[in-house]
Every structure is written in C-alpha cells, then in structure tokens.
Amino acid sequence: MSSLPEKTLLRGTKIPSLEKLTPYIFILPAGLFLFAIMGYPMIFTIFMSFQKFNLATLVSKQTQFIGLANYQGVMGNPEFVVALQHSLIFTFASIFFQFLIGLGLAILFSKAFPLSNVMRGLLLSGWQIPSVVTGTIFLWLFNLDYGLINFILTSLNLVKEPIGWVTQADTALITVIIVNIWLGIPFNTILLTAGITGLPEDVFEAATVDGASAWQKLVYITIPLLRSTILAVLMLGFIYTLRVFDVIWIMTKGGPADATEVLPTFAYRLSFISFNFGQSAAVSVIILAILLIGAVGYLKFAVQEEGL
Amino acid sequence: MKQGTRETTLRFLVGLIATLIYLIPLYWMITTSVKPVDQIFQKPPMLFPSSFQTDSYRQIFGLATSRGDLYINAFLYLKNSLIIASVTMLLTLLMAVPAAYALSRFQFRGRSAFVLFLLIAQMLPSVLMVIPLFVLFKQWGIINISYTSVILADTALALPFTIIILRTSFLQIPIEIEEAAWIDGGSRLQVLFYIILPLVRSGMVAVAVFSFLVAWGEFVFALSFLQNVELQPISIGVFQFIGMYKSNFDSMMAFSTIVAIPAIIAFLFLQRQFISGMTAGSVK
Numbered sequence: 064m065s066s067l068p069e070k071t072l073l074r075g076t077k078i079p080s081l082e083k084l085t086p087y088i089f090i091l092p093a094g095l096f097l098f099a100i101m102g103y104p105m106i107f108t109i110f111m112s113f114q115k116f117n118l119a120t121l122v123s124k125q126t127q128f129i130g131l132a133n134y135q136g137v138m139g140n141p142e143f144v145v146a147l148q149h150s151l152i153f154t155f156a157s158i159f160f161q162f163l164i165g166l167g168l169a170i171l172f173s174k175a176f177p178l179s180n181v182m183r184g185l186l187l188s189g190w191q192i193p194s195v196v197t198g199t200i201f202l203w204l205f206n207l208d209y210g211l212i213n214f215i216l217t218s219l220n221l222v223k224e225p226i227g228w229v230t231q232a233d234t235a236l237i238t239v240i241i242v243n244i245w246l247g248i249p250f251n252t253i254l255l256t257a258g259i260t261g262l263p264e265d266v267f268e269a270a271t272v273d274g275a276s277a278w279q280k281l282v283y284i285t286i287p288l289l290r291s292t293i294l295a296v297l298m299l300g301f302i303y304t305l306r307v308f309d310v311i312w313i314m315t316k317g318g319p320a321d322a323t324e325v326l327p328t329f330a331y332r333l334s335f336i337s338f339n340f341g342q343s344a345a346v347s348v349i350i351l352a353i354l355l356i357g358a359v360g361y362l363k364f365a366v367q368e369e370g371l
Numbered sequence: 372m373k374q375g376t377r378e379t380t381l382r383f384l385v386g387l388i389a390t391l392i393y394l395i396p397l398y399w400m401i402t403t404s405v406k407p408v409d410q411i412f413q414k415p416p417m418l419f420p421s422s423f424q425t426d427s428y429r430q431i432f433g434l435a436t437s438r439g440d441l442y443i444n445a446f447l448y449l450k451n452s453l454i455i456a457s458v459t460m461l462l463t464l465l466m467a468v469p470a471a472y473a474l475s476r477f478q479f480r481g482r483s484a485f486v487l488f489l490l491i492a493q494m495l496p497s498v499l500m501v502i503p504l505f506v507l508f509k510q511w512g513i514i515n516i517s518y519t520s521v522i523l524a525d526t527a528l529a530l531p532f533t534i535i536i537l538r539t540s541f542l543q544i545p546i547e548i549e550e551a552a553w554i555d556g557g558s559r560l561q562v563l564f565y566i567i568l569p570l571v572r573s574g575m576v577a578v579a580v581f582s583f584l585v586a587w588g589e590f591v592f593a594l595s596f597l598q599n600v601e602l603q604p605i606s607i608g609v610f611q612f613i614g615m616y617k618s619n620f621d622s623m624m625a626f627s628t629i630v631a632i633p634a635i636i637a638f639l640f641l642q643r644q645f646i647s648g649m650t651a652g653s654v655k
Contacts, residue, residue, distance in 0.1 A: 089473035093466040100527035104503035191634040193588025306496030
C-alpha cells in the first residue's frame with residue numbers, strides 16, 4: 064500500500080483519489096441492501112422454479128433440480144389458465160376505466176375554477192390509503208343485506224334482488240375491478256394532469272381562434288401532444304394493475320371458488336397454502352416475464368426522458 | 372365573457388359531483404364508525420347520522436363499553452405498526468440520503484445502471500418478493516421471532532422510490548451553494564449534513580412520511596412473515612377483524628378509520644410534495 068502513491072507519481076498518473084471513490088461509497092449501503100432483499104431473492108426465485116421445492120425442502124435444504132417440470136405442472140393446471148384469463152380481464156378493464164376517468168378529471172382540472180385545488184386534493188386523497196382499509200370499506204359498501212350499493216340499486220329499481228357482490232361467482236370479479244378502478248384514479252389523474260399542465264398554451268389559443276370545438280381540441284391537439292405521457296401512464300398502469308394482490312386477497316381470497324383468482328393470488332396460494340414453492344416460483348417467473356414486456360417499454364421511455 | 376362563466380360553472384359542478392362520488396367510500400367509513408347500531412342496519416340508510424356513539428372505538432381498544440368484549444386489541448397492533456413503520460423510515464432515510472446525493476452530484480461509471488436498477492426495483496411487486504423472501508428468511512431464522520423480517524422487506528419496498536424522489540430534491544439545490552461551502556473549508560459530509568440537508572427539508576419530510584406509510588399499510592409481508600399475534604401490525608389487525616366479526620360494521624369501520632387517518636392527514640399536508648415526487652418518479 065505504502066509504495067503505491069510513489070509508483071503512480073513516478074508514472075505521472077493521478078492517484079485514485081478518495082473523491083473518485085466517494086459516489087460508490089455513498090451508493091454502497093442502498094445498493095447492497097437492495098441486492099440482498101430484492102435482487103438476490105429474484106435470482107433465487109428463478110433457481111427455485113427449476114427445483115423440487117416444498118415444505119420438506121425448506122427444512123432439509125436439500126434441493127433437487129427437476130428441469131422444466133414446475134413449468135409443465137403449472138401450464139397443465141387448469142387453474143393457471145383461469146388465473147391468466149382473470150388477470151388479463153382485471154388488468155385491461157381496470158386500466159380502461161381508470162384511464163378514461165383520470166383523463167376526464169385531468170382535463171376538468173386543467174383550467175382553474177372555484178375550489179378546483181381543494182377538489183383535486185380530495186380526489187387524490189385515496190392514493191395512500193392502505194389497501195386493507197380500501198378492501199374493508201368496499202366489503203361494507205358491497206354488503207349483501209345492508210350495503211349502500213345494493214340499497215341504491217334496489218331503490219332505483221335497477222336490480223330486483225340485492226346482489227351478493229363478493230359471494231357470487233358471476234359478480235366477484237366485477238366487484239374487485241370496481242374497487243381497483245377507485246384505487247387507480249388518483250394515479251392516472253396526477254400523471255395526466257402533470258402532462259396537460261406541461262402543454263404549450265398558444266396552440267390551444269390558435270385553435271380557439273380558428274374556431275375549433277372543445278372536442279376537436281381534445282382529439283386533435285391534447286391527445287396527440289400527450290402521446291408520451293399517455294404511453295407512460297398506460298404502461299405503468301399495466302405493471303401496477305397486473306401485480307394487484309392485496310385488495311383481492313382481502314376481499315375474496317381469489318374466490319368464491321376461483322372467480323377472482325389472478326396470477327398473483329395463484330402464485331401466493333401455491334406457496335403459502337399448498338407449500339409448493341417450486342411451482343409458485345415458476346408462476347412468479349411467468350408474471351415477471353409478462354411485467355417485463357410493460358417494463359421494457361416504460362424504461363425505454365423513462366431513460367429517454369431522464370436523459371441518462 | 373358569458374361563455375367563460377358558463378364554462379366555469381359547468382366545470383365547478385362536474386368537479387363537485389365527481390369529488391362527492393369519489394369520497395363516498397371514505398365518508399361512509401367515518402359515518403358508519405360513529406353511527407348507533409340501529410342506524411347502521413336501518414333502511415333506507417341514514418346519510419347523516421342523527422346521533423353519535425364512540426363505543427365502536429372504545430370496543431376495539433378494549434375499553435369498557437355496554438357491549439361484549441372483542442378478542443382483538445388495537446393497542447397492540449398500533450404499537451407494532453408504530454415500531455415497524457418508524458424503524459423502516461429511519462433505515463430507508465439512512466440509506467437513501469447518501470445514495471440520492473451521489474446520484475445528483477457525481478458523474479461516475481455505473482450511475483445510469485444504478486438508476487435503471489432503481490426504476491426496475493420500484494416496479495417489483497411485493498407479492499413476488501414475498502415468496503423467495505419467506506424461504507430465505509426462514510433459512511436465516513428471522514421469520515416470526517421479531518419485527519426484523521418485515522422491516523427489511525418494507526425498507527426494500529420504500530427505498531427505490533425514496534432515492535428517486537430525494538435525488539430530484541437534491542438536483543434543485545444549485546451546486547454553487549455547495550462549492551462556496553467547500554471553499555470555506557467544509558468537507559463533503561459536513562456540507563451535506565449542515566448545508567444541503569436543511570435545504571431539502573421538504574423533500575426529506577415527504578420521503579420520511581412516504582416510507583413510514585409504506586410500512587404502515589403494508590399487508591402481504593406481514594401476513595406471511597408474522598404469524599405471532601404479538602408482532603402483527605395494524606393492517607393484519609383489520610384483516611383479522613373482518614374475518615372474526617363479519618357484521619360488527621361500526622367497529623370494523625372504526626378500526627379502518629384509525630388505520631386510514633395517518634395516510635389521509637399526510638396526504639392533506641404533503642399533497643404537493645407527494646404529487647411532484649410521483650410525477651418525477653414515474654414520468655420524468
């Protein structure tokens with residue numbers, strides 16, 4: 064160590080200064096931590112998906128490589144196909160309505176009006192509310208006998224009999240989708256509002272002078288100019304919706320039967336109820352692969368914007 | 372002019388209706404929690420409770436009421452949640468501050484890769500983390516014996532987003548301020564702690580509250596790692612409650628209100644920071 068400075072000085076190059084190492088020392092704790100608690104476990108999942116891994120393995124730590132057997136087992140399971148279908152329905156239906164409502168609200172709030180700031184604040188207040196609270200409130204709202212929603216529907220004569228929203232197989236999926244739409248509105252509104260606020264004012268003024276209607280301005284100016292924001296919102300929405308687990312587990316646990324089983328609840332059930340960690344890992348890898356499609360698109364965009 | 376006022380009125384009305392509809396679940400939660408039981412089961416439901424009771428709250432805290440006792444005590448869950456969320460917050464800040472500072476102030480090899488890694492980490496679903504973490508934590512022997520497992524996992528959940536937001540805060544501080552302090556003889560760490568951190572106070576408060584709330588509301592880690600009731604946080608408390616007392620709606624909503632309050636208060640006070648952080652973290 065002691066001879067190093069001399070040597071480098073002789074060669075006339077710079078000593079690797081502390082200043083140069085500083086950024087690495089600064090990111091080291093976070094980097095190591097995230098690798099240990101996120102990176103390594105994800106690599107571990109991939110290994111697990113090729114192993115026979117169950118409750119006995121957990122104790123003995125004797126793993127056995129079984130190739131693609133977990134994937135074959137999962138693919139051959141009719142439950143998997145059901146969960147995949149539900150995931151797609153859940154994701155696209157949620158995003159469709161979240162996005163439309165979010166865009167509508169963002170356009171509404173793009174011009175100030177009395178109390179507009181207060182209203183926008185209140186409309187976003189659901190964003191940080193814990194999922195267990197959301198799930199519980201909606202269980203009460205959707206309650207068969209005393210829920211507010213059944214009361215409104217029956218008094219308006221929209222339905223004859225109260226609906227067992229989460230207890231009937233044909234309405235359970237719709238119910239969790241409605242809850243998820245409510246959850247996603249703040250996110251969509253915030254991002255789209257930020258996008259609209261950033262649009263150049265003069266284009267709209269020019270269009271008004273040329274006699275464009277509000278609808279024409281929306282279709283021919285706002286939406287094309289918002290293209291990149293919209294793409295980001297949709298791709299992030301895809302990632303954030305496909306992974307939804309909490310509200311579904313809290314409200315229905317994937318049931319009744321498998322009516323609300325989606326890929327995340329299916330993966331969780333395989334691990335924590337069937338203790339088949341190997342197959343659960345295989346489902347996880349499949350979910351990751353689907354998420355990757357959304358993530359790559361989003362990251363391409365984010366990296367461009369971030370100017371990395 | 373007339374066109375303008377009509378448009379403003381229309382916007383106001385649509386905004387008002389949308390806000391009211393959106394707030395129904397929260398309104399219904401709070402009013403149900405204080406309604407006397409007969410008003411809860413009344414048809415048509417009472418939109419505005421005509422009288423109030425607090426037994427629902429007293430009951431979940433195990434205080435004396437005219438009703439029977441519950442087998443659930445919110446005090447215990449509240450204590451556990453406060454510990455888990457506070458430690459998560461401290462741990463997150465401790466690692467996020469230097470990392471965010473390095474990302475905002477240094478050009479170094481691997482910087483872009485690290486930001487990319489953070490963006491990916493931020494999108495990683497907790498339900499996918501919980502499966503391998505359960506196996507690993509079990510092998511490390513930290514499942515179900517202390518808060519450690521949940522705190523580690525919650526911190527990993529909060530950390531990437533926290534670094535991304537804090538980095539944006541640091542970027543807003545002009546480098547000249549720092550340079551002036553260095554010339555005056557301050558070391559990097561001194562300048563960071565005594566000059567820069569006070570300047571990014573609002574960003575720090577926002578990420579502190581954010582990481583606290585992540586752990587406060589976290590569900591799936593606690594559900595899977597902590598079977599021991601003595602250790603479970605309040606999110607699991609509510610989940611147990613709805614499993615045990617299916618028609619005890621006022622106490623159920625009282626419990627939910629208690630869990631929701633920190634999130635609602637934080638949002639009302641820190642709305643601007645949250646929103647700018649969210650847009651910075653995901654679009655910009």
